[in-house]
Amino acid sequence: MSEEIVFDCLHAEIVNYCLDNNKQKHDLGILEYIGFTTGYRLIERLTREVPRFKDELETMKFICTDFWTLIYKKQVDNLRTNNNGMYVVQDKAFRFLTRISPGTQQLEHAPKFVAFTCGLVRGALSNLGINSTVTAEVQSIPACKFHIEVNRN
């Protein structure tokens, strides 16, 4: 419990810091980049005892179970794919949104709190050899959907 609050508070402050320093209010790029580098490093540590993944789907499953559990203390609620490089990860109680009022007036603040995670997932996948674009969608707090699109060259 106690170590969770440290991460939550730090994350909230990073969000404030990044958006305050930016003159353009809606630039989430820095946050996403912090997430990317964090994810990139983190996956090295998390997979040191994990055997190699068979395919892309298995990598995604790892992200949804082990990776998510380590960072957000729960698994994702749903993982869907069109078997063509598109994945939708759904978390019905996303950690960074669970303390925010579910009302619609707070909905505009939601993107700030999911940008870091988008980067985190992109960084993790990148180090596992999958280039992707990760976007998030919040329709009602605290549920969140992450869309992962694998870029094939």
Place this chain on the structure above:
Amino acid sequence: MTIFNMYIFDKFGTLMYYVEWNRTKKSGITREEEAKLTYGMLFSIKSFVSKISPHDPREGFLYYKTNRYALHYLETPSGLKFVLNTDTAAINVKELLQQLYAKIWVEYVVRDPLWTPGTPVTSELFQNKLDEFVKQSPIFGIRNI
């Protein structure tokens, strides 16, 4: 047993939150005035209690009782003050306040990234959780005023 109303003040005396449940008599002054009056009284009682105490006071002021209600007071080390008015039969209110602080305030106010410390609480989530928490406590009981 029942619970009437609650004030939460910060260490500077700002009214962070006010809520009432079974309050039948209004003070007839504005919310701000009432909060100031309450805080002033609590401030005085606190210093009175510590000065007049024949022993070294451990926790200081805990509650007072009139013939119709009891005012329970919990001050955290950070100076937050939780003030709960109940009827005179209520027991274990201290534990209730402690729980309220740890489970509701810390969880839904302190951890709300959209709350700025030192400002009144407007979070709907906190309001709902607090209401739920108080209503399910045995002290809240049924309306029997």
